[in-house]
């Protein structure tokens with residue numbers, strides 16, 4: 001087998017856990033039924049499996065199973081939440097508040113709504129990536145219908161203060177949506193305690209399959225309405241039509257179940273690995289830690305390095321490790337990361353950045369190999385520049 005680079009890009013995606021795959025396989029073959037087929041055992045088996053996953057996901061965020069709407073991932077869940085609220089609450093108001101560091105699957109639906117005449121406030125963040133709650137409160141207007149603030153950032157791992165945001169939204173009768181694609185299975189989430197009304201989830205960042213996600217839609221205190229964005233057979237209580245993808249749904253439930261069972265010990269292990277990496281990399285001259293030192297995902301480290309060319313840096317790292325620069329997230333774009341520029345970085349420094357996403361299958365030995373390669377690459381690039 002050829003030697004492949006060490007995978008440290010767990011914010012982009014993660015491998016499917018073997019136990020997750022094993023749980024999924026029977027639902028492609030023996031138990032292939034359509035969960036909507038109510039007249040025979042094939043349908044009942046599939047429906048029972050879907051029900052079980054729905055219960056696992058609901059319990060994971062302290063919701064009820066009827067509040068879980070399966071989607072093709074967090075991108076679709078974000079679109080359904082944002083456009084669905086915009087359409088359903090149009091007569092109440094047309095103002096939406098979001099944040100500069102959100103994923104493009106939140107920012108782009110907002111830009112689209114803007115083109116239709118909605119008013120969008122995009123809040124800046126503080127230098128460590130967290131929103132300023134006083135500024136946030138000032139953005140509220142009588143016609144504000146929706147706030148969308150992510151739980152955990154996909155580039156810098158920063159955790160936003162969801163409970164405080166939820167409290168302020170509830171007091172002002174504004175619907176609160178959070179993109180929790182990076183957070184599910186990694187940090188505790190509780191839609192009651194955090195007063196979240198809509199929450200987007202996905203499976204593939206937490207060792208589940210790609211192509212499956214969910215939107216939590218609050219049913220009571222208050223009941224939240226969303227307009228369907230895909231019409232058809234009326235699945236998912238009319239909010240998202242289309243035959244349920246049973247194997248993926250089973251995998252999603254299993255992945256979240258495993259992650260919750262190991263969350264605390266795994267976070268401790270990942271924090272130690274991150275610290276091990278940062279202790280070595282912080283020796284470099286001109287290195288910056290992007291994001292908050294502690295209020296971040298355990299497996300996330302994001303650095304910028306002065307005096308090196310971003311492209312040359314990634315090229316030097318490539319043979320040894322699979323990492324992303326800040327810009328790698330928006331598939332084909334070569335623009336500097338909008339997240340890092342929102343932190344106040346120059347374009348040049350934003351380019352010269354590396355995101356490490358440490359995950360379940362990484363070891364301390366791998367971290368040391370990676371650290372050595374980063375150090376030698378950066379030092380040689382810096383010395384070239386000095387000549």
Ligand SMILES: *Cc1c(COP(=O)(O)O)cnc(C)c1O
Pocket residue numbers: 011012072073074075076103105150152153154179180181182201202203204205211212213
């Ligand atoms: C990965 C990601 C998404 C997109 O999720 P998909 O399931 O791939 O559509 C959205 N938001 C954040 C924060 C993400 O990390």
